[in-house]
Amino acid sequence: MADAIVVDHLVKRYGPLAAVAGVSFHVPAGSVFSFLGPNGAGKTTTTEILEGLRRATDGHVSVLGLDPWTEAAELHRRIGVIPQDFRFFEKITPREAVEYYGSLFGTQPRPDELLERVQLADKAASRFDTLSGGQKQKLGLALALTNRPEICFLDEPTTGLDPTARRAIWDVIRSLKSDGVTVFLTTHYLEEAELLADQVAIIHHGRIIASGTPSEIISAHGRPERLRFQAPPALADYLRPRLGLPVTVADGRVEVELSQKSDALRVLSAVEASGLPWQTFSTVQDTLEDVFVRLVGQMDDGTLKSEEAAA
Amino acid sequence: MRPGRIVADLKVVTRSYLRNPVALFFSLLFPIILIALFGLIFSGVGNSPVTVQVLNLDDNSHVSQEFLSALNNTSAVKVVVVSTNASDFASWLGQNDDPVGLVVPDGFAANYSARETTVVTVYTDPEDAQDSGVVLGAVQGVANAFNLRAANGTEIVGLDEKNVGSQVFSYIDYLIPGLIGFSILTSPMFSMVDVAASYRKDGIFRQLSLTPLTRAEWLTSHFLWYMGLTFVTAGIMIGAGVVLFGAHVNVTVGLIPFLIVGPLFFVSLGMLAGSVAKTPESAALIGNIITFPMMFLSGTFFQVSAFPAALQSFAHILPLYYVIDGMNQVMLFSNTSRAFYDVLIVLVGAIVIFLLAIRFFTWRDE
């Protein structure tokens, strides 16, 4: 698959601050790429450079084979964008906005269908300044789709949306993917990335600290699978010398890390043999969110280097 | 530039404007308020013509009667022909309630026909400078008209008086072009400066930069909107001036170029001012610095010809001066060649400012 986006040692400085400090990644055409990172990590900066809205300080970026800054006009016909904090003309309704974009792009979108797709049909005739935050975001998404883009850049499209609306946006993203559209998705909801993204990159302080598929990242940076018991701390003391596996106590629960699947049976037998009371047990696996929090924490402690620095 | 995109954007501009009832109300009412306010303040009580006592020593010749009836028709003055002794005229006037007078000399008609200088005398009342000024102006104006008619502009009928404030037209007549100019200046300047700064702050420009709409198209649609608004405003002002104060202005096609190039100039200038500023506050400040001198010194409320010389030269570097002067030429003096010269100056300026505005206004961050 050809790459829709190629980013090579991208740097963006705001005065002394390097908001993006040498970032490289590429996004295969037709895939969903999720860009994660804490506040101020450099996500929007990177995204806007890819959209041709900001100029890179250094490095090389190519989007659909174009230089986003110098070939912006051509690029903008072929991409759709929801900026973070999307705003529009206050007195204009969603239907009019879609028609307006249709005229500007020379496409003939069907406003009602498009607004239906983003679950905004009931507000088609309400002025922008009367829409709720989530409804505004939905209009942003609808506008990003009016020109049938080849790449959609979505900077936190689901922030502030209710769970139903968020799922509706997920459906839109899935249908874009099945139509062959490349999706560049920035989000703070890690389950969203885990669910939708083919590839994920985590950026922190302007550097990428992990990248790959969600499961690759989890297996590379997550802790092993654990067995978790609702049991008194005494169980931990009983298990530790007998199993040779890390045992932890947290929030009234005892967790045993498994180094391999067969450990599970050993652990269960030992627990049974202890004679101590326990209620439920479950297996626990790190989510992308757990990994994210750990990685960001380690990076702040200085115990983790970014991928580029490590390479 | 694609007309389709300009029209689409114009629709958005129009809707945004029309859906803002307060703004709409004021932009339609403001012209009427301005005309009413300045009309009342400056045209004196009731706007009635000033009575002038006329002593016609030319035996009521045809030319002298024509002269007096032309004077009467200015509607600035009301001619009352009196018969009294010429040598006592000044003291007779002094006892009169309306102590402004005019003497048409013996031989007026004969000299006029022979194209020799003949002098009419205006007696003014130092205690009523305003009435005196009106009469002086009116007489001067009619005299000019006669001169032009008789001898391609050679002065034959002269006017023997000092303190000439050339005012053949009443204040309201000047006020109409002046206030049309005022609104050509202020309504695009103030709102374009604001739009330029706030659209950038709110990310609307960033949003538009992601579409094929170009900056030239965007600016053009705004120009078209303000041009439309100017036509409506001018119509309201002329209507209000005529109905409320009986103004005498020519409404001809010659007015149209000014209602086009004026808004083009100031929409572009507002955009330019808003673009060079970094924040909405500094944009408003720059806008005010540009707007205020023009607002008062371009012949809006006060005629430039009544200014001290230094101020007059200053007025001549203000673009709005040429807009208002041109409209005066068209609406009052029917002087098309001067109007053409004025419109040319504004047009060239407008094109330059338009190009500069497009050059300087960026809708994405470097």
Ligand SMILES: Nc1ncnc2c1ncn2[C@@H]1O[C@H](COP(=O)(O)OP(=O)(O)OP(=O)(O)O)[C@@H](O)[C@H]1O
């Ligand atoms: N125009 C700007 N001028 C100066 N500094 C900026 C500018 N834009 C962003 N920054 C700084 O660059 C860094 C990265 O900002 P960016 O907006 O890219 O973060 P982000 O990852 O999108 O954060 P968030 O999750 O909060 O949206 C931040 O430290 C921010 O303060």
Ligand SMILES: [Mg+2]
């Ligand atoms: Mg951001």
